[in-house]
Amino acid sequence: MANTVDARGLSCPQPVLMTLDEIKAGNVDEIVVMVDNEASKENVSRAAQSKGWKLKNIQEKDGIYHITIGKE
Amino acid sequence: MKKMKNIFAETWGIIGVGIFIGILAPLLQYWGNPPNMGICVACFERDIAGAIGLHRAAVVQYIRPEIIGFVLGSLIAAYLFREFKPRLGSATVVRFFLGVFAMIGALVFLGCPWRGALRLAGGDGNAILGLLGLIFGIWIGTLFLKNGYNLGRSQQTHHAAGWMLPLLMIGLLILMLIFPQISGKEKNEILFYSMKGPGSMHVALLISLGVGLLIGFLAQRSRFCTMGAFRDLLLFRQIHLFSGFLALIITALVVNFILGQFKAGFAGQPVAHTMHVWNFAGMALSGLAYCLAGGCPGRQLFLAGEGDGDAAVFVLGMIVGAGISHNFGLASSPAGVGPYGISAVIIGLLVCLFIGFTMRKRIA
Numbered sequence A: 001m002a003n004t005v006d007a008r009g010l011s012c013p014q015p016v017l018m019t020l021d022e023i024k025a026g027n028v029d030e031i032v033v034m035v036d037n038e039a040s041k042e043n044v045s046r047a048a049q050s051k052g053w054k055l056k057n058i059q060e061k062d063g064i065y066h067i068t069i070g071k072e
Numbered sequence B: 001m002k003k004m005k006n007i008f009a010e011t012w013g014i015i016g017v018g019i020f021i022g023i024l025a026p027l028l029q030y031w032g033n034p035p036n037m038g039i040c041v042a043c044f045e046r047d048i049a050g051a052i053g054l055h056r057a058a059v060v061q062y063i064r065p066e067i068i069g070f071v072l073g074s075l076i077a078a079y080l081f082r083e084f085k086p087r088l089g090s091a092t093v094v095r096f097f098l099g100v101f102a103m104i105g106a107l108v109f110l111g112c113p114w115r116g117a118l119r120l121a122g123g124d125g126n127a128i129l130g131l132l133g134l135i136f137g138i139w140i141g142t143l144f145l146k147n148g149y150n151l152g153r154s155q156q157t158h159h160a161a162g163w164m165l166p167l168l169m170i171g172l173l174i175l176m177l178i179f180p181q182i183s184g185k186e187k188n189e190i191l192f193y194s195m196k197g198p199g200s201m202h203v204a205l206l207i208s209l210g211v212g213l214l215i216g217f218l219a220q221r222s223r224f225c226t227m228g229a230f231r232d233l234l235l236f237r238q239i240h241l242f243s244g245f246l247a248l249i250i251t252a253l254v255v256n257f258i259l260g261q262f263k264a265g266f267a268g269q270p271v272a273h274t275m276h277v278w279n280f281a282g283m284a285l286s287g288l289a290y291c292l293a294g295g296c297p298g299r300q301l302f303l304a305g306e307g308d309g310d311a312a313v314f315v316l317g318m319i320v321g322a323g324i325s326h327n328f329g330l331a332s333s334p335a336g337v338g339p340y341g342i343s344a345v346i347i348g349l350l351v352c353l354f355i356g357f358t359m360r361k362r363i364a
Helices: A014-025 A038-050 B011-031 B041-051 B065-080 B092-109 B113-121 B126-146 B164-178 B205-222 B226-236 B240-259 B276-293 B297-305 B309-327 B341-358
Strands: A002-006 A030-035 A053-061 A064-071
Touching: A002 A014, A014 A030, A014 A038, A014 B226, A030 A038, A038 A053, A038 A064, B011 B113, B011 B205, B011 B240, B041 B065, B041 B092, B041 B113, B041 B297, B041 B309, B065 B164, B065 B205, B065 B297, B092 B126, B092 B276, B092 B297, B092 B309, B092 B341, B113 B126, B113 B226, B113 B240, B113 B276, B113 B297, B126 B226, B126 B276, B126 B341, B164 B297, B164 B309, B205 B297, B226 B240, B226 B276, B226 B297, B276 B341, B297 B309
Parallel strands: A002 A030
Antiparallel strands: A030 A064, A053 A064
8 A cells, every 4th residue: 555745836855854754654665756846856766765765666747756665 | 758867966966066166166266256256146146136226335236147147057957858847836925035034144144155165165264153054044944844844835837937037137138238337437327337346356257157057057957055955964864965065165175275265264354254143143044044945045046947936036035135235234244244234134033933933834
C-alpha cells in the first residue's frame, strides 16, 4: 500500500518536509510524491535517498512529477 | 520518459558553480566593480533603484547589467531545458513585504549573503558578524518551518505573467542603451548615474551583462542558493547547497590573494562599518526574511527568470525597500548605521515574526 504526498504548487523546503514526515510516520513501504517543478523533484529524490529509501520511479504527466520512493 | 540528467544538480555541479562565481566576482572587482562587491544582489538592486530615481543617494545610482543578466540567463536556461513554468499566487503580497524588509536588513549590514561571502574573502572581519547574523536569522526561520510555516500553494498562470520580470529587465537594458551616461553629468533625461562612490565603479556593460548571463544560466541549472545552504544544513543536516557556498568563499579567497585584493581587518574596510551588533542584527533580519520567502536574493532572481511570479514580487519588494532605506535614513554608510536603521531592523524583525507565527495553515 502506497501513500501519496501532494506537494503540487509548493516549493522547497515544503515538499521535502512533507516527504520526510511521511517517511517518519513509518506506516508504509512506498510513497508517491507529487511535485510540479524540477528543483523539488531533485530535492525530494536526494532527501529520500539520504534516508536510505530507494528511488523507484519518476513519471511526468501534464507537468506534474509522480516520484515513487520505497524502503530498501 | 526520463529527461537528460542534470549534472549541475549533482554535488560536483553545485561546487563547480560556486568555484565559477568565486573566480568571476573578484575578477569583476579587479576590472572595475566596487571593492568586495564584485557581485552583490542587494547592493546592485539598490543601485538600480537609485538609477531610476526611487532614491536620491547620489553615490549608489547605476543600472547594474549583472542583475539583468541573472534574470535573463536563468530564463534562457529554463527555456532550453523546458523548465520555464509560469506560476503565481503563493501569498504574493507577503512576499513583497519580506522583500522590503530583507533589503532594509541587507542595507544595515551593507550586503546580501553573496557580498557577505565576498567581504569575508577580502579579509573584512565585519563579514563574520554579518554571516553569523544570517545563520541566526535562517535558524529562526527553520523553527517556523518545523512548526508548519508555509505561504501556501502557487497556481499555474499565463506565460506572459511569468515574463513580467524578464520584460522589466529587458526594458531597463533598453533604457540604458538609449540613455547612456553623459560624461560629467549625473543625470540624463531619464536615468541617474553616480559620479563618485560605489555607483560610479563598474566594468563595461558587455562584460557585466555577459558574466550575469553566464551565472544566471548556471545558477538556474544548479539551484544555487546561499540561504538554502544554511537552511538545509540546519533543517536536514544536508550539505549539498552549502558545499556550493563554501566553494564560492574559498575560491574567492584564493583569487583575492592572487590579485592582491586581500586585506585583513575590521576598520577601514571598503563600503563597510564596524558596528558589530547591527551588522549581526541587520543580516539576521535579512536571513529570516529570505528563509520565510524561500530563497536568497540571487535565487529569487533565478526563480523569477524561470517564471516564478511570486519570486518576481519579492525582487520588486527589495527594489522598493532600497528606495525606502535611502529615503528615510535606514541604510548604513561607512560611518555607521543610519539615523533610523536600528528602529527599522526592530520593526522588520517584529513583522517577520508576525508572519512566521501566523501563516501556519496546514496544507490540505
